[in-house]
Amino acid sequence: MTKIPARCSLGIPSLASVLKRNLPSKAVSSMLITLCLSICRGGVGGGPGGVAFGLKLAFGDHVHCFFAEPTHSPCMLLGVHTGLHDQISVQDIGIDNLTAADGLAVGRASGFVGRAMERLLDGFYTLSDQTMYDMLGWLAQEEGIRLEPSALAGMAGPQRVCASVSYQQMHGFSAEQLRNATHLVWATGGGMVPEEEMNQYLAKGR
Template identity: 55%
Template sequence: MKNELKHELFHQFPILKELANKHTVLWENTNWQKETTTNLFSMQEVDEAEETLTRFSSYLKVAFPELLESQGFIESTIQDIPLIKKALERKFDVSIPGQFILKCDHALPISGSIKARGGIFEVLRHAERLAIASGKLKKEDNYVVLGTKDFQEFFQQYTIAVGSTGNLGLSIGIMGKKLGFNVVVHMSSDAKEWKKALLREKGATVIEYEADYSVAVEQGRREAEQDPFCHFIDDENSKDLFAGYAVAAKRLKHQFEKTNIKVDETHPLFVYLPCGVGGGPGGVAYGLRELFGEQVHIFFAEPVASPCMTIGLMTGLHDAISVEDIGLDNKTEADGLAVGRASKFVGKVMETYISGCYTVTDEQLFTSLGLTMDSEGIFLEPSAHAGMFGPIQLMKNGQNYLEKHHLTNKMEQATHIVWATGGSMVPKEMREKYLKFSRNSVNLQNE
């Protein structure tokens, strides 16, 4: 980025200086609208994704016995977490009115992260398209046949490739190999070693890069273009991924109905979603705004070193600006969020949908990790804890937003959803390492 443009942007958006200095900020999206509209995506695509997942349920509950109880549907629970709410209130000297709920995507079956929604869905969608095009499958068939040797041999002719910081690669690797595909995962330098090892154990090919996420994706995309039998799952641009994530909103609405959680004019819903390149949180946010309208208020959470969606939305430049352009290094322990350049597709869709973004430090992530284990006995990987700081940021720095949207006197009836994006597959030794870090973070903050 030219110095003249950088200087102009810093003058036009003073909060960029705060971001450049790795300060935690809450940015309000002034383009938010009551009536959302986009010609880039539709709820019809979400409905079709849900129908696809229903067709695959008979296969999935055979291929993955852990899905027997859910009848082949990949879904997580919602859980009240009042103890961590109290712990955070004490630690950060803030009152958080309303109900505090965890959306437990850290415990999603098969791959233990939110990527089990979009990543697995796109693998299934691709497999279905190939099988139908070949004449081997009809939508009316019982999809349990996809687990037969005949279909395994059929899918072995094809390759699925993806660029990933970790969790998306895991979801695609596990699902792709189960069906019989060759799988190639291009991993950035931020990816954790245990995720690479698990992928190799499942039979996937892992290609490592010294560079960050964007380079891994670009290289993966370029190599896939040379092979007509290779499908590249593009985390930056895929509508299939986006649709798979968006199905979560329909499922959440059903869970609310079953548990009598109200979302209406006097019962606002606040949702806090950790954000990397944007596909996962973007898909969920799209579905939630379409279903709950102006009654849902969505905030994306990013590390102070990697606020790519914040700067992309704020400036309107989307993927034409990177965190490096404002002097940040994109280095964070929140590996799933270590992305320097946001998805243009997601950013354009989100322009009028989300309420804002906020940033968190690695120290805050580890503080939350320790507090959550101590208070609730729940382990989440560091990046998943970005959501925990949404209510804190909102109540400390979002009073202007609450007043503008006439929410101040409704907060006692509010529901806060912290979207836990990953953690159940983290190995025991890594959990212990993270917990040790968390104790150090608490001690450092107390000094």
């Protein structure tokens, strides 16, 4: 696992260049020859927008960025899809904005980020709280990594993207490219969750 310094003087976007410097040269070459699929969790947009923008600067068109959001809080998807950005909220269309992924429980996205990123993003997907709980339990069991629900939103991305035949055809991706693709998932959060609360999360996984 690549470790990225906690202090980053230029902010979130510069983490991509730090990542590029810390990855083995073979991995970077592979990413530039094939493609890199980056999955960022959504929310109001500042954090994931900065990560996606930085990755685009570091890897150019070889990186394809997606935002992941809870089915009950798809604010960035809604804002970009309608073109209304911060002029519309999920509550406006009858979605309750209630989700266990508290870091992503945002009803109205940042208009600045939405307008800045809409042409740089390759897509969005949504997932249920139960899916996040299931992945939380699997990751804890198989890898010994305990994350909070919102940190798991991006984990479904590699499977979702690789299973989308229409997306692959649209970009002309070959089977070999997808086999060799590097998947990056922004999965922060969980280290400070109280043990009792984490156990409750784990109990909800199937």
